[in-house]
Amino acid sequence: MKAVISGDIIASTALKTTDKALVESKLKALFLDLNTHFNTYSRLIKGDYIECVVPKPGNALQIALIFKCLVKSLPISNPKSKSEQNKLKAFKTYGMRQAIGYGTLDRYDRENDIIDGEAIHLSGRWVNEHSTHSKQRVSVKSTLQFLSNDERLNTDFEPLFMLLDVLLNKATSRQCEVAYLKLLGNSEEEIAAKLGIKQPVVNQHSTAIGWNAIEQATTYFNQKLAQ
Template identity: 55%
Template structure:
């Protein structure tokens, strides 16, 4: 049975202050618990700035990837981190994510084993797109899909490019709203969680392009269900 595996690399993580690094790590660990509860995911942090997430139902993989992206984009960093100009990349992009769609020959959560084509493909894609150096960060895209089916890859590529464009322009508040929307909360519930008005929630949702994102997620879900 095929699974979705997400590999991710936090952008400019090494440029953050130690306090912000700890905050980001704690935030991600809490996020993993929510993803496990909602989607049955198995997720882990590797070396602080790299994550791996197995999504049992691959049709949920794009939604999970956008939840990870929006959650990390909602994190506010301190002034200590802003002394390094590269932290602006963290605020703009948050994380680069690749969805691998394929089999896992070995998957054992108790032993921490994730082994198979799906994780090889997602991990390889992240490494291929890595253009970080000590002095410069060059980022073209932050959302990828890879499988052995080239037709499927080609169908999803423009979709993810458009989502990438919307996500990378999103503010921290818009990212928060998107996260709760993707989790199925209505605007009144989101307003209570964030301590803002329902019209403000609606404004943020429209600002990030929620209607388009919702349809894109549904298209991805329906397409992979048919595979």
Template identity: 55%
Template sequence: MNYSVISGDIVSSTSLNVEDSKFVEESLKTLLQDLKREFNVYGRIIKGDYLECVVPNPSEGLQVALAIKSFVKAIPIDIKKYTKDDNRLKQFRIHGIRLAIGYGELSRYNPEEGVIDGEAIYFAGREISGETTYNKERIVIKNTLFFASKNEDLNKNIQPLLALLDVLLSKATSRQCEVLYLKLMNNQEEEIAKQLGIGQSAVNQHSTSVGWNAIDEAVNYFKTMISK
């Protein structure tokens, strides 16, 4: 049985102060509860800024990954209170989190005991471990979304799509990411408007600005490719 396993680490987390780091960690706990409820995802947080998530329905892997990405980018951290020329914190605001989807089997998977082992988590972890920015004073981030499996044709088909989504989301505002997250969590625009306290027309405008139609098509394309 195949799974999508998502590994992710917060961009420039070491540049956040203690208060903001704790706030991010608590926010991630809320996120994992939401993902459990909507997609039956098992997730855990390691050292406060690293995520591991198992998506039982592997075709939902991209939808869950983009939900995580948009959620983190919408976390209300005010970087203006930090040193203005801190490039690392700017990268946090632009990218939020670095994510890799590993697709494959799990030889051992026991959520009750917190056991995850197998090629899927290996693929995801390998992509993230090779993309760290820890202790680099000036960082340049080219990509923050990755896909890996033992099927090279699948990898070649999906990775360019993730590169385009990466660029799209890097330009998204916090409000756009809030709307995107709620849409990826299968909420209708009317429900989103009520949750955010804004008009439905504003929700629609934010959806258009963030590129929802393209994102939705990408999610459906991923589902089709994984289901083959």
């Protein structure tokens, strides 16, 4: 059993060319970090769609939150047109729409870029069904979903994912930046040094985003799948 995260950048068409390049470069750099920390295999498709294989499924929620917090933390410039500004607001609020598919992979070959099987079909189908890529009006109801063929697991995780979704969608870019670094294992002192701020300020942002709840949620998810 493996987990596959499928995700798309919300309202990516509203981003300027330079901002799209920034998002792509940051995601590709993160792919390397995740491979080092979690032995994942990630790929970026058409600049705004990701697929990430997580060999140890219990790490999938933590990694999904890392993706979301990274995208929401990026400094994106404002477009001139009002319609594009409305789309950008959706981008800054939600960042990414992601689904974690939990199941088997019949074919998984990193060297030849092959990912095929139940897990990726589950996650990809949900993201594509909820995509707003070709729509003029961006309407977002949910950006985090768990899917498997075990209805008990789906039911157990549904309220947890809904609460995390609300929590992170309300977070500021700075709060997401702090959470992103914490999810990657950095201490508050290390984060303060990286961001050029004081440790108590890091702690304030951490408290504001609800770090204790996030940490417990990822631990619960990991333990539940391990069982």
